Amino acid sequence: MKCPKCSSEMEPVNYGREYTVDRCNSCHGLWFPEDSYKHLKEEWMSHFMDSGNPKVGKHYNKMKQIASPVTGKLMKVVEDKKQPHIEYEVDVDGHGAFFDAGEYTDFVEDTISDFFKSFFAKAKKLAG
Numbered sequence: 001m002k003c004p005k006c007s008s009e010m011e012p013v014n015y016g017r018e019y020t021v022d023r024c025n026s027c028h029g030l031w032f033p034e035d036s037y038k039h040l041k042e043e044w045m046s047h048f049m050d051s052g053n054p055k056v057g058k059h060y061n062k063m064k065q066i067a068s069p070v071t072g073k074l075m076k077v078v079e080d081k082k083q084p085h086i087e088y089e090v091d092v093d094g095h096g097a098f099f100d101a102g103e104y105t106d107f108v109e110d111t112i113s114d115f116f117k118s119f120f121a122k123a124k125k126l127a128g
C-alpha cells in the first residue's frame, strides 16, 4: 500500500493476531483498516506502533486533502471530540483511517489518562 500523504511504501505492522496496521516507511503515518483504530485505542500499549517523529507528523497533519489508499476517494477529516487538536482522516466508505506520526499516541493517551482518573477515583472511594 502507498502512503496517502507522502506516497512512500507502507509496511504492515501486526498488533496481536487480530489487527494489521500499515506504517509508512517515510513519514511514519499509520493506516488502520476499517474501524480498528477505535478498538486498538482500548488496548494497552497499542501506541507502540506509532514510532514516528511527532514533528514530521505535525508537518503532514497540515495536509488535509488526501485520497483513500483503498478507494482513491477524498477522505474526511475528523476532529477528535475530546481532543480537538487531533485531526485524522477517515475513509468515507469505512475502509480505514489515517493518523500522522505521533497523532495516535496522543489519541490513545487520552484513554490512558481517563483510565488512571477512574482508577484513582475508585481507589479513593475504597479508602473511604
Ligand SMILES: [Zn+2]
Binding pocket: 003, 004, 005, 006, 007, 008, 024, 025, 026, 027, 028, 029
Ligand atoms: Zn507517508
